[in-house]
Amino acid sequence: MNRSQTHRSRRRILKALHLLGLFLIMALICIPGLWIVLNSFRPTVEILAKPPVWTPTFTLEHYRAMFGGAGEGGVPVFHYFSNSLIVSVASTVIAIFIGMGGGYAFARYRFRFKNGYFVGLMLFRAVPGVALSLPLFIVFAQVGLIDTHIGLILVYVAMNVPFTIWLTDGFFRQIPKEFHEAAEIDGCTRWQAFWKVEFPVARSGVASAAIFAFLTSWNEFALASQLTRSVGSKTMPVGLLDFTAEFTINWGGMCALAVLMIIPALVLTFIVQKHLIAGLTFGGVKG
């Protein structure tokens, strides 16, 4: 009796500790991020004040200014947003297709130097963007891809293909070969069999690869800053620097643009959350 009571109270304490730990960690994750969100709604005088102002005043000034005219705090938000969206979505979709093809090849075919090809693809991904930015710029300049959506899309496709191959490879591998053989016997072509049988099983792997690819493209800065120039192609991370001048920085304004950057990514992640975990589970381990 007594023993079970101490047992129970110990469990209760453990549970409380668990919740407390979780809360602390979530706080640590959220606070620096929420601080940015908060700053975007505060007047500049309060943001970096000393002594600190703990009770914030609410203002939409930074947002109003951001959508205002150039020279009065305005930045071409809609351009940046649509550039980011076009580049990220297009590069994600293309990377998924190319990556799925590659993943399928690695999972379903036997050929020489398979491991070598695989590691090679991964290693290309390991080249630091800052080492790549100038040579890439010079090559792209020769073929006229600077300051175009297509140039940036190509780069992001290349960044995302290896990881997509890796994840989808793991998925296709765990689907028994008999599945599509059965489908082919039923009169499907290999192509049809792929879409009807194998793709649906691999869907969550594709979804998780897609969200990783999207987030990578959405947030990439080092290469985008080198390859984009005008409002016609600058993406949002590059646009953040519009709030800096030679001697000054408009931190509140930068935060406001950052919030516009974070929201779509957050919503998207929430939507595909279910597939995300499942996708990583199979894709990773069995690949």
Added chain:
Amino acid sequence: MQKSKLISAVAAVCAIGVAVPAAVASNWGSFPGVTIEAKLIGGQQYEGLYGRIAEWEAATGASVEIISKKSHFEIDKEIKSDMAAGTTGWCVGSNHSSFAPQYEGLYVDLNDFVPAETVAEFVQGNISASTINGELLMLPRAQFDVSVLYYLKSNYEDSEKAAAFKAEYGYDLAVPDTWEQVKDQAIFFADPPNFYGTQYAGKDEAIVGRFYELVVAEGGNYLDEDKRPIFNSEAGERALQWFVDLYEAQAVPAGTLSYVWDDLGQGFASGTVALNLDWPGWAGFFNDPESSKAAGNVGVTIQPMGSVTRTGWSGHHGFSVTNDCEHKAAAASLVMFLTGEESQTAESAGGSLPTRSSVWDANIAAAQSGDDSFRAEALAAFAAGAEYAFAVPPIPEWGESTNIVFPELQAAILGDKTVKEALDDAAAGVDELMRESGYY
């Protein structure tokens, strides 16, 4: 249908061609159908001016396509990349006196395109800082930068403080006129971590520029005529010692070595720094209650002097025309327009400093007769400070040399090295660079 379109287009061009010389006093020329590609510096402070481009387009019939708009260092990186890739067919580029020498062979000598009387209308110091090896590489816009001393007025209105200061230092507490006084007062006012006496830029080109300024104020120089480093002189040691003393006395924020301009400006605006040598771009910000806690308490005065002279490390923005530009005359016209009197008047209304003598005079006169005493005070201080302005050595290696020097200055300030060691090491590095570059 097509014909009528054509006719109306011709009519429009004609109308512009006819109407403009009559309507506007300045004649920017006529370049119908020409498109000028431009790379312009972005950022709030700089972009108001670009709104005027439409006016030039209407006057000349040409059109301007802004093919790049980026912040200061980003646009520098981009232009260097362009030179590397050979993609320099665009026409007009934003330029800066500190960057200009690096772009060897990229820009034309504007003396060939701009009438001498127009050049003469600019402040001659700015023109000589824009001239490298006899070539006028850029026309200065109304973004001239030299630093003066901002201070919190309340510190000088407190009789108890004044008495305590006099007892300790033996002279009256007043807005400092020498760097020695700045040091004394900064140490006196400091109450870390709540309040600091002063602060300085602590990294990159910024700290080297500030050091350079003090070296000259102490009677030394950065390079000699052969481009040999000579900042490890006694004047150099005195200059660096000033930074070290303030840091050791904790009169500056400990983080000052990680600060560049944005941190410094935000720091002074937080009302926790007594004395702050800073740029004109901040004047409005510091005295605006929306952005600054120091608003209403800000005084502005000429930069203090060293043991020998006053100095002001300065720089200015401008516009250049590329050698590969197809329509150089039109491009030069655009550059003249953007740096013209009306443009400078409009741009300097935002608080930046002009580079044309007449605009300086007009602005000072207007401020004195206006009801904004802060603006009048600031403008007077900058006008006085600009007298002592000097530009960095017009050699491509300036930026690279600062990258050698600044870690050594930091090492001395942090106490990793003595002042002498740090300066000798830095000078040895710069010496090697200059030798490699073939100066001697």
Added chain:
Amino acid sequence: MAKHLRVFRHTPEHRKKGTMRRRLPEWFVLLLPAFIIMAAVVLIPLVFSLYSSFTPYKLTRPSTLWRWIGTSNYEKILTDVKFWSAFGRTILFLTIALNLELLFGLLIALMVNKVTLGQRTIRTILMFPMMFSPILVGFQFKFIFNDNIGLANNALQALGISDAALPWLVDGKLAMFSIIFAEVWMSTSVFAVLILAGLFAIPRDPLEAAKVDGCTAWQTFRHITLPFLMPFIFIALTIRSLDVARAYDIVQIMTGGGPAGRTELIWTLMSRTGYVDARMGLANAMGYVSILLSIAFTIYFFKKLSAARSELGFGDKI
């Protein structure tokens, strides 16, 4: 019948098709787009930068690209103390950051795994830092760690923990701490999410068997959960090692490698040499060393990954 077939096969049209198929096997066709795009975006620029690392290439003097100076750039960096200390610091930075990310990621995943209510929301919050562009993270922590007006010192002072203004970005140890903190903040999510995926995949049977056998929670974790998680851990490490250089954006903005080189990493040194000093040849030589570094990390984790996989009896590859 057989004869007929043979005749049929020998029609020229079919022979052509046959050789075509032999020349381009299906796996190759499937992989071709991936190869092409990697070659165009990565390989060609790399060849160019490899070449330029043997020249005194200066951005602002394009003609210097054609002067061959052999290995002189490499000799220069390999004998440069500053380069080697940046190199060593980069390895230190990566080792500490990756280990901390792993540890925190594991901890977070274990805690989140126990949550039953609102897990989807918690998982989304968990990924919050992944929504932040590295450049934004740099600015964010630069202001948070500002010693005079930053959030960190303000909070410490307000809570009465410390009344000194800690020079987060200047003091040698604190500056390293700050950039590692920012890096860990940004990247722990990747570990947490991947390890969480691993936890979801653990089969129930061995866990229940362990319970029946009276194993303690720690024993169960140590002998059942952890071995099963190992492949996931190494996947996370491999993925992270693929883009460790992302930390460049953060460090560049927070400290720029300073003060006095105390936070100088190989990437900050390289970009300053390349873009500010415009010495691209020298910078590309550094770039190659940094590429080798990234590759070494990646291969190391790949090896670990395949070892962990074969222990669990998965897969035949790598």
